[in-house]
Amino acid sequence: MTQPLRLGIAGLGTVGTGVVKIVRQKANLLAARTGRPIEITAVSARNRDKDRGVSLKGYAWEDDPVKLAMRDDVDVFVELMGGADGPAKAATEAALAAGKDVVTANKAMLAIHGQELAESAEELGRVIRFEAAVAGGIPVVKALTEGLAGNEITRVMGVMNGTCNYILTRMEDSGLPYDQIFDEAHQLGYLEADPNLDVGGIDAGHKLSLLASIAYGTQVDFGNVELEGIQKISIQDIRTAAAMGFRIKLLGVAQMTGRGLEQRMSPCLVPADSPLGQLQGGTNMVVLEGDSVGQIVLRGAGAGEGPTASAVMSDVIEIARGTRLTTFGQPAAGLEKARPARAAAPAPYYLRMMLTDKPGAMAKVATVLGDAGISINRMRQTHHDDTAAPVVFVTHKTGRDALDRALAGFAGTGVVQGEAVAIRIEDV
Amino acid sequence: MTQPLRLGIAGLGTVGTGVVKIVRQKANLLAARTGRPIEITAVSARNRDKDRGVSLKGYAWEDDPVKLAMRDDVDVFVELMGGADGPAKAATEAALAAGKDVVTANKAMLAIHGQELAESAEELGRVIRFEAAVAGGIPVVKALTEGLAGNEITRVMGVMNGTCNYILTRMEDSGLPYDQIFDEAHQLGYLEADPNLDVGGIDAGHKLSLLASIAYGTQVDFGNVELEGIQKISIQDIRTAAAMGFRIKLLGVAQMTGRGLEQRMSPCLVPADSPLGQLQGGTNMVVLEGDSVGQIVLRGAGAGEGPTASAVMSDVIEIARGTRLTTFGQPAAGLEKARPARAAAPAPYYLRMMLTDKPGAMAKVATVLGDAGISINRMRQTHHDDTAAPVVFVTHKTGRDALDRALAGFAGTGVVQGEAVAIRIEDV
Structure with a gap:
C-alpha cells in the first residue's frame, strides 16, 4: 500500500479545481490517512x-478525456x-475498460446510465463511487x-437542490414573487445553464433516484420519479x-410501499419547526429512516467548490485505503427492477382556489371534496374582493387518485x- | 467472499438483543448487501x-466472554x-490475540485504553470498529x-448524552428544578447505574475523546477532557x-488551537434557533466542521436497542464486505500525543450572580470585570427582593484565564x- 494512488481528473471547473487544491495542499494529511x-x-x-x-504544473494534459481515462499512469x-x-x-x-476505478460527481449520468455502468464496473472488477453526486459535501x-x-x-x-431552497427562502423573506427571485438567482450565478434542471426538480430528482437505488436494492429508475418544479x-x-x-x-421522497416504489420530487408543505422546515437558504438536508435506527438527519452544503471536492476526495480516499464497494450497495447484476407506484402513500393536502363570491359556492366545492371521499381538516378564507375570495383547505389524509378526482370536479x-x-x- | 461471517456476541442487554434480532430477522438483506x-x-x-x-437457539453459550472471544468458530x-x-x-x-476482528459499543474502554488496543490490533492485522460507541445510531x-x-x-x-438533554429540555418545559427532573429520569430508567456517568458528562466526554482522536490524528486523551456536568x-x-x-x-467541543488540543464537555449556551439549540429531548446531534466541507450536522437517536444495534451492524457489515480500516482513521502507531490546551479558544460567557442590593454594588462587580480585561455586551437584572438582586451579564469574547480572575475577584x-x-x- 505504499504505491501512490494516481488520479486523472477530467473537468476543471469549480469542483475539479477544488480537488486539485486539496490534493496539492493536504498531501501529508492524505498520506497519513x-x-x-x-x-x-x-x-x-x-x-x-x-x-x-491553481497550478497544474507537473500534470500531463489531455485534450481528450477518453485518452486521459486510458492512460497507463492513471489508477x-x-x-x-x-x-x-x-x-x-x-x-x-473507457476508464472501466482500461482497468481504472471511477470517482464521479455526475448525477445525470448515473441517474440515466447507472445500472449499465455499475454492471460493467463490477464485471470488470472496478468500482464507481459517487458521493459528490448527491447533496454535495454531506456524506449521505x-x-x-x-x-x-x-x-x-x-x-x-x-x-437536495440549494438553488430551489434559496429561491423559496428568499420569496418568503422578501415577499417578492417567483419571477423576480428567479432573476436574482440567475444574476447571482446560482442557476444551471438550463434552469429547468434546478427549478424543474430534474437535478434533485436525479439525486433522489440514486439514493432510492441504494435504499431499496432496486435499479436506478429516474424515469419514474414524479417531477414537479417550483415554478408555480x-x-x-x-x-x-x-x-x-x-x-x-x-x-x-422515496419509499417502498405495498404497491411499489414511490419516488417524487415536488413542492411539499412541511412543519415550519421540523428540521426540514427550518432549512433556510442554499443548504441541503437528507433524512434517512430505517426500521432499526429511526430517523437520521444529515445537513450541510449541497454545492460549491469546497464541499463538493470534499465529497470527491472521500471517494478517492476510500479507494486509496483499499475499500472496494459495489456502486449501489449490492451487486448491480442482482438489483431488481422497481415496480413504480405513483404517489401511493396517502397524505393530507393543501388546496388553494379562487372561489366566486356568491351564495352556495362553498357548498359546491365542499360537495366535490365529499364526493371524492376527501374530508376537511382546516379551512380558511384569507382575504376578499367584490367578486372572488381565495379559499384554502387542509384535507385529512387522502390518496392522490381521490385528490385528482376532486381537482377535476x-x-x-x-x-x-x-x-x-x-x-x-x-x-416529516 | 461466500464464506459466512461468524459473530460471537458478548453481552446480551438491550443492544446485544437488538443485534441478535437484526441478524435473525434480516438474513437475506444482510447477505444481499x-x-x-x-x-x-x-x-x-x-x-x-x-x-x-428473542431465541438464542442454535448459538453456543459461553459463561466466560474470554473463552467466547477465542472460539475457533468466531470471526x-x-x-x-x-x-x-x-x-x-x-x-x-483475547479476541485480537486469537486473530479476531472486534466490534464494540464500549466508549469507556476505548476512551481509556483505545490507543493501546488500536496498536495491538494493527500489529496483529486485526480491526477494531466502534460506530455504536458514539452517538448511538448516528453514523458519525x-x-x-x-x-x-x-x-x-x-x-x-x-x-451526545440523551439523558442530559432530556433533563435540560424537561426543566425548560416544566419549570421544575434539576433535582425533581433528575428523579423523574431515574424512575424512567434513563440513568446509568452510576448517574454521574450521565449528568457528570463522563459518558459524553468518552465519546468526544474518541471523535477528537479521529479528527486530529492524536492519541485518545480522555484524561484531558475538561468535564463539567449539568448538576449546577x-x-x-x-x-x-x-x-x-x-x-x-x-x-x-474539540478543536485544535495554536496552543494545543482543546476538549471540553460542559454546559454551554447556544442560540435557540441553531440546530443544536433546537435539539429537544433524548436526541443526539454531532456537528463536524472541516476546512473544505464547512459545517455538517448529523442528528438521530443516541441510544436505544434499534439505533445502537444499527450502528453495531454497520461495523459488522463493513467487515463482512472486506473493508479494513485503522481504528482511529490512521495507523495507531503514528498517532501523536495531543498537547492539551485548557479552554484555549476565547468565547463570550453568561455570568449570573446574586448581588447585594446597596449603592455601589454594581460598580464593584463591573470594576472586577474591567480589571480582568472583560467587557460587557449585555446586562440584565431579572427580579428583586429587599436584600439582593440576581444580575446576569453576557460578556464579549474573553479567555478562560481572564474569566477565572474575575470569578476569583x-x-x-x-x-x-x-x-x-x-x-x-x-x-455554533
Missing part, C-alpha cells in the same frame, strides 16, 4: 489556458465534466450504503402556508376560477 | 436464563458488555473517519438564557452572594 501518497498525474478540460487560480479516473451522455459517459466507459451515500446497511430503509427524504409556487401560497405553521420545500362547479393549487403535506 | 451470510455462532452474558424476547468478537476494564478488556485482548464515526477524510477538521461539537444548572439559568434567545446544552467585593455562575456561550 490512507497510508499512501495521492497524486494527480494528468488532467483534461475544455480550455487549457484558463486561469483557475483512478475522476469524472467532473457532467452531462448524462457524451464525453463523460464515453470516458467513464456513505451513510446510506454503509452506516445504515443493517436497516430496512422505510423512507428517504431530501432537500406563489408568494400567496408561501404566506398562507407560513400562517398555518408550514414552509414549502422542494422535497424528494372543481371545473364543473362553475365557482372555482382558474385552477386550484394542490400541494402535498409531508409528515 | 455484503455478498455473504452473517451468522451468530456463540453468545455470552451474565445470566443464561433471562428471557430476552468477529462483538463486545457489548461495557466497562472500561474487567471482562470487556480481557475479552477484547464513519462520517468523520471516511466521509470528511479530505478535510482538516476545524471543530467537532456534539450533544438551575431553572433560573434556563429561563434567563431562554429570555435572551439561548438554550443550555451539555455540549462537547468577585469574592473580594463583599457584594456577590455565594458563587457566580459562569456558562460559556458557544458560537
Whole structure:
C-alpha cells in the first residue's frame, strides 16, 4: 500500500479545481490517512489556458478525456465534466475498460446510465463511487450504503437542490414573487445553464433516484420519479402556508410501499419547526429512516467548490485505503427492477382556489371534496374582493387518485376560477 | 467472499438483543448487501436464563466472554458488555490475540485504553470498529473517519448524552428544578447505574475523546477532557438564557488551537434557533466542521436497542464486505500525543450572580470585570427582593484565564452572594 494512488481528473471547473487544491495542499494529511501518497498525474478540460487560480504544473494534459481515462499512469479516473451522455459517459466507459476505478460527481449520468455502468464496473472488477453526486459535501451515500446497511430503509427524504431552497427562502423573506427571485438567482450565478434542471426538480430528482437505488436494492429508475418544479409556487401560497405553521420545500421522497416504489420530487408543505422546515437558504438536508435506527438527519452544503471536492476526495480516499464497494450497495447484476407506484402513500393536502363570491359556492366545492371521499381538516378564507375570495383547505389524509378526482370536479362547479393549487403535506 | 461471517456476541442487554434480532430477522438483506451470510455462532452474558424476547437457539453459550472471544468458530468478537476494564478488556485482548476482528459499543474502554488496543490490533492485522460507541445510531464515526477524510477538521461539537438533554429540555418545559427532573429520569430508567456517568458528562466526554482522536490524528486523551456536568444548572439559568434567545446544552467541543488540543464537555449556551439549540429531548446531534466541507450536522437517536444495534451492524457489515480500516482513521502507531490546551479558544460567557442590593454594588462587580480585561455586551437584572438582586451579564469574547480572575475577584467585593455562575456561550 505504499504505491501512490494516481488520479486523472477530467473537468476543471469549480469542483475539479477544488480537488486539485486539496490534493496539492493536504498531501501529508492524505498520506497519513490512507497510508499512501495521492497524486494527480494528468488532467483534461475544455480550455487549457484558463486561469483557475491553481497550478497544474507537473500534470500531463489531455485534450481528450477518453485518452486521459486510458492512460497507463492513471489508477483512478475522476469524472467532473457532467452531462448524462457524451464525453463523460464515453470516458467513464473507457476508464472501466482500461482497468481504472471511477470517482464521479455526475448525477445525470448515473441517474440515466447507472445500472449499465455499475454492471460493467463490477464485471470488470472496478468500482464507481459517487458521493459528490448527491447533496454535495454531506456524506449521505456513505451513510446510506454503509452506516445504515443493517436497516430496512422505510423512507428517504431530501432537500437536495440549494438553488430551489434559496429561491423559496428568499420569496418568503422578501415577499417578492417567483419571477423576480428567479432573476436574482440567475444574476447571482446560482442557476444551471438550463434552469429547468434546478427549478424543474430534474437535478434533485436525479439525486433522489440514486439514493432510492441504494435504499431499496432496486435499479436506478429516474424515469419514474414524479417531477414537479417550483415554478408555480406563489408568494400567496408561501404566506398562507407560513400562517398555518408550514414552509414549502422542494422535497424528494422515496419509499417502498405495498404497491411499489414511490419516488417524487415536488413542492411539499412541511412543519415550519421540523428540521426540514427550518432549512433556510442554499443548504441541503437528507433524512434517512430505517426500521432499526429511526430517523437520521444529515445537513450541510449541497454545492460549491469546497464541499463538493470534499465529497470527491472521500471517494478517492476510500479507494486509496483499499475499500472496494459495489456502486449501489449490492451487486448491480442482482438489483431488481422497481415496480413504480405513483404517489401511493396517502397524505393530507393543501388546496388553494379562487372561489366566486356568491351564495352556495362553498357548498359546491365542499360537495366535490365529499364526493371524492376527501374530508376537511382546516379551512380558511384569507382575504376578499367584490367578486372572488381565495379559499384554502387542509384535507385529512387522502390518496392522490381521490385528490385528482376532486381537482377535476372543481371545473364543473362553475365557482372555482382558474385552477386550484394542490400541494402535498409531508409528515416529516 | 461466500464464506459466512461468524459473530460471537458478548453481552446480551438491550443492544446485544437488538443485534441478535437484526441478524435473525434480516438474513437475506444482510447477505444481499455484503455478498455473504452473517451468522451468530456463540453468545455470552451474565445470566443464561433471562428471557430476552428473542431465541438464542442454535448459538453456543459461553459463561466466560474470554473463552467466547477465542472460539475457533468466531470471526468477529462483538463486545457489548461495557466497562472500561474487567471482562470487556480481557475479552477484547483475547479476541485480537486469537486473530479476531472486534466490534464494540464500549466508549469507556476505548476512551481509556483505545490507543493501546488500536496498536495491538494493527500489529496483529486485526480491526477494531466502534460506530455504536458514539452517538448511538448516528453514523458519525464513519462520517468523520471516511466521509470528511479530505478535510482538516476545524471543530467537532456534539450533544451526545440523551439523558442530559432530556433533563435540560424537561426543566425548560416544566419549570421544575434539576433535582425533581433528575428523579423523574431515574424512575424512567434513563440513568446509568452510576448517574454521574450521565449528568457528570463522563459518558459524553468518552465519546468526544474518541471523535477528537479521529479528527486530529492524536492519541485518545480522555484524561484531558475538561468535564463539567449539568448538576449546577438551575431553572433560573434556563429561563434567563431562554429570555435572551439561548438554550443550555451539555455540549462537547474539540478543536485544535495554536496552543494545543482543546476538549471540553460542559454546559454551554447556544442560540435557540441553531440546530443544536433546537435539539429537544433524548436526541443526539454531532456537528463536524472541516476546512473544505464547512459545517455538517448529523442528528438521530443516541441510544436505544434499534439505533445502537444499527450502528453495531454497520461495523459488522463493513467487515463482512472486506473493508479494513485503522481504528482511529490512521495507523495507531503514528498517532501523536495531543498537547492539551485548557479552554484555549476565547468565547463570550453568561455570568449570573446574586448581588447585594446597596449603592455601589454594581460598580464593584463591573470594576472586577474591567480589571480582568472583560467587557460587557449585555446586562440584565431579572427580579428583586429587599436584600439582593440576581444580575446576569453576557460578556464579549474573553479567555478562560481572564474569566477565572474575575470569578476569583468577585469574592473580594463583599457584594456577590455565594458563587457566580459562569456558562460559556458557544458560537455554533
